[in-house]
Amino acid sequence: MALGHEIYLAVVALVAFLASIACDKGCSPRKAMLVLSFGAVISSLLALGSHGELFEGTYRIDIFSQSFKVLISVGFFLAVALGGKLKGVEEEYSAEYYLFLTISVLGLTFMVSAMDLLTLYIALEVSSYSLYILVPLRKDNQNHTQVESAIKYVLFGAVASGVSLFGMSYLYGLAHTTSLATLYKVYPAIATEPMGLIALAMLFGSFFFKLALFPFHLWTPDVYQGASNETTAIVATLPKVGAVAVMIRLIAIGGGTEQFTFLLVVLAAFSMFYGNLAALAQTDLKRLLAFSSISHAGYMMAGILSNSVSGQAAATYYVSGYLIMNLALFFVINSLSKEGGNVTLEDLRGLHKRSPLLAFTLAAGAFGLAGIPPMAGFAGKLFVLTSAFEAKQMWLVIIGALNTAIAIYYYLKMVRAAYTPDPEAEEGEAVEISLGAKALGVLFIAAILTVGIIPGFFIEFFKHGL
Template identity: 45%
Template sequence: MVILPELVLLAGALALFLVSLDTTPSKQAAKSVAIVFGIATFVATLLSFQAQGTLFYGVYEVDQYSQLFKVMIGFSLSLLLILGQNLKGISPSVRPEYYLFLFLSVLGLMMLVSSVELLAIFISLELSSFALYLLVPMRDDRTGIRVQMEAGMKYILFGVMATGFMLYGMSYLFGLTGTTYLKNILAFLAQGNLQPAVVVAVLMILGGFFYKLAVFPMHFWVPDVYQGASNETTGFIATIPKFGAVALLIRFLIVPTGQSPFLIELMAVLALCSMFYGNLSALVQKDIKRMLGFSGIAHAGFILLGLLTLNSEGYGVAIYYIAGYVLMNLACFLVISNVSQQGENLCVEDFNGLYKRQPVLAFVLAVGLFGLAGIPPFVGFMGKFMILTSALRADHLVVVCLAAINTAIAIYYYLSVVKAVYTADPGENPPVTVHPVIQLTGIVLVMAITLLGALPAKFVDFASTVVQTLL
């Protein structure tokens, strides 16, 4: 069935809704339902990987491109549900609703990667976004953090602003092209019809996509939302929605950027601004989630750099990069969620001597941070290397040199955390006890990060082949 993953997610959301109706729900009921349906969603994405079809009068297209992203979303959702199964930062009374909104947000992302019409894109994006807006203020006050409401307000206000820009750009594009279907719009743009009004419309639409990816200057919500949301919610915001943003950008940029040098130059500037702003800001952060938030802005710049190559190889490398980035972030948030005793925020000092307190988590965190820093043999190194190589072949020499400088800057703050983990004395930090399933999940993430870094060719070749179907 072409929409099997979406149906499984919807069934999971309905099941969680029924659990939420119980006035005295079991503490395990919502978690068990969520994990079962999360794993079932991943299995459904594998079973329907070869499915192809067009639904709803051509606005919803199921092909290998969309299915590849759905597999990655399903796999990441399963890992996220397992690593955050204790939900220390969420009050037990609202956990069914928390899982419900989480599933609805993922459903929106699944729909987003298959949407090939402007209104379908808008509806899918809003379903994903509004469910996610509700997750941020659901943090338990008992964690001692009082900024979740402020973070939730900032998230929704910036999101509404970005949505307004995007919707206004879509209306402009519809008025100029007379269609809302991406194929027809891209065919119109391929003819060289890039008058200033079209460029403005495209930029406004890209603004909405950049918000999801946290690209400069649509990044201002990131550090405060990362800090204010619970650790589990931040882990979700930092990972799975990035797949939807990259999928949309590739669909939307295949033709317009190739026809407009101005758009190419603008995106190159935004990529560099994202890298420098994110890395320089991360240097002075003590809160680990704020640090990862600013580093996410920098990594968004690298993704844009891959998209500027204007060929299927570059797009394939961008997909490879975002897959690796999500895995590395999941590894980091697995450790953060389990080292945090009551769901509180953690500073770098809280990881002092972690290798003595919990060796497995220390190793998982080190691998995740080494990968994010771009140190071999992990996926982060190969991702950055291939991104820079593709950009160099596309004659972006200056951008590549500046991006290489940013890679060196990032090593400092990533390795400062590893230094605290392995060289600092534990002090008063308590031992960390975790369930064997969590440790096994961490080992799986380490293996995935290492294998994907050591054997990137097959993934990149397949991703590039899939992207060619859109050209």
């Protein structure tokens, strides 16, 4: 059944809604959501071979969209699993938390199959508004940072959505269609008009926001720091998977335009430099990962803007590895966090003695994001920079290589804090984690190594979808 996965997610959302009504205070549907989110992974895998177009071509189901639905579902399951008992969320809101998380995942699922501007916009808003609700659902603290973060996230998100909608209206006025399939054919004729380029750039606004690409990144550090650890893990990963899928579809509209490609190259370069340089001074791990995500958005764009099968497959591979490695680090943060609070570099001291598994998971994730072999991040950066080289974007290749060297410093700073001998810290309280959490840590390490050691398999699979 072509829509089987979407129907399954809708049923999960309905179950979460009923749980939010039926659950008394203190009741948490986490165990049920763990099973249901794993069911979403199975559902997406079963639907991997589905093909077809629905609603007169506005919704396309193919290997490309189904591959991204698998990634989104895997991220959904891991996000639920690493959340534990939702230490950072008020217990009375746990059922609502899972409800809006599921709705956001459903919106992302619709987004990657959308082949019409209006369908795309509605799916984007369904996903976005659910995340806006998750950010303030953090246990209250003296600084009320979750409220400030939520307001910033909503305001910047609303502006980005408005910019995209304005761009869509201009494209419709110029091309007289909202169908992406038709826009692929007619855009070259209107690309010579200044408004054609402006409209396309505005259309990308919401997806630059989701990707945290410069200059749509301003919300990122404050939202990451102010939201709960569980929510930040979701905001940092799942929307980026959806954004990469949509931008691969949209780049085909204007990817052959020299001016538009130059604009994307400039934004990618600024993202790499700004994100990495700002991350050097951070001590709060979530804030560090926020600036890190800005730089990674630049690498993803390096693959996307090549407008080639190999480049877009590289971008898909990159975001796949990014999803796993980031969630691995958030798993460590959540495990170390006391009462859902933020974790700093200081909290990592002596971790190799207090919890060897968490320390090794941290090292695997940090080495991967730094681009050190044999982790997934190394192959990801190699592939996206190779695609940029093939597209004759030499300056972007040089900038990407330089920024990889910069990033190694602050990622290794995390590992050094965890592994440097520190007798005082090592004598501190051991970090106790459940058997399920230990299994999840091993799973993260195995996944990061597997994706990094056999990248060719994944690249060929993603190429097949393109």
